Amino acid sequence: MNDIARLADRIRDAETVVAFTGAGMSTASGIxxxxxxxxxxxxxxxxxxxxxxxxxxxxxxxxxxxxxxxxxxxxxIEPNEAHDALAELADDGQLDAIITQNTDGLHACGGRGDSIAAELLELHGNAHRxxxxxxxxxxxxxxxxxxxxxxxxxxxxxxxxxxxxxxxVLFGERLDEDTLYRARRYAQRADVFLAIGSSLTVEPAASLPRTADRGGATTAVINFDETPFSPTAAFDVRGDVTDVLPDLRASVVE
Ligand SMILES: [Zn+2]
Incomplete structure (x- = not known):
């Protein structure tokens, strides 16, 4: 069984699945x-x-x-296949929260009535507001x-x-405390924590996967390059998020 199939098994068995996304999520959309x-x-x-x-x-x-x-x-600018795959996992009831560093609003836009069936925590706000x-x-x-x-x-x-x-959140401003608190709670509670398209080098990106790991989550890094957390993660999937996430979603529902 390959990594994607094994990770899909963990997602199906999990009570709480959390995705954390960074800039690599949106580069395929041309951002x-x-x-x-x-x-x-x-x-x-x-x-x-x-x-x-x-x-x-x-x-x-x-x-x-x-x-x-x-x-x-x-x-x-349109959502790409990776955004669509996460939205579909949420529709399937297999994804509970998306925590994102991106301000592009692409997780909650597209052919879905501009919403998503998971809780969306935009740590750095939304540039369309x-x-x-x-x-x-x-x-x-x-x-x-x-x-x-x-x-x-x-x-x-x-x-x-x-x-x-x-x-x-501009330079010189703090992240919204309530949003950050809720993001940390999700990381603590997660059974599966997916870190997607983020180099995981700056806060809070660096600490959220570690919080999830300490809380007992199965952690996965899905990114083109190695990250500081990759050696710790249960799954270290190197690749393009627009390939990996549709494969993962297909494997979860098959
Ligand atoms: Zn006013």
Whole structure:
């Protein structure tokens, strides 16, 4: 029996299955990463995207943010086969939670009525929403981007006049405590923990698989390259997530 078939067995037998996803999940959708040679931080200055700069000069921040958003997402970014496979596992009742570092919103979009049958924890927020700094209202970012393009800089909340901020965790901001708490709880409770498309080098990505391992989970790394956690993981599957995840899903339901 190969690794995929054995991992599929563990998933079928598990009460709680948790997937943790990183940038490698979305590169097949055409979303550039941040840190590689062709990554976004070679085209944009990370200094421009600090929370402190947003507060000090929100108009200039938003102008740069709009350019970054267009470079990241272009016109027609779609979920790929790996997103679809996780959504199908959730529909099958075989996946309980997705914890993601990605802000692209692709886990909950596509031909599924824009939702997913697992709990979705977006640790770094969602770039397709904005949040009001004063009243906390969250709203779709697309109309706000159009307002910026027609000259409303910085964009403000229609309810209270507060500044709109992208609903993502900027440099210099902390992760949302409640979301992080729930992610850690899922890692502790998991019977199977899948770490997908993440180098697992920065926090909290580095510690969540270790938390799951200490809690007794069967852990699997599904990634193109080796990660610091790979030697510890029960399954170390090297490959393209858009190949591995559809195979895994097919093996779970067969
Ligand atoms: Zn407001």
């Amino acid at each position: 550039p990463d941040f840190r590689s040679d062709s990554g976004l931080w070679n085209r944009f200055d990370p200094e421009d995207f600090y929370y402190q700069r947003f507060r000090a000069d929100p108009a200039a921040f938003w102008s740069d943010r709009l350019a970054l958003h267009e470079t990241m997402f272009g016109d027609d 904005v949040v009001c700094e004063e009243c906390g209202r969250r709203t779709d970012a697309a109309p706000v981007r159009r307002r910026i393009e027609s000259g409303e800089l910085p964009p403000r909340c229609g309810d209270c006049g507060g500044l709109f901020k992208p609903d993502v």
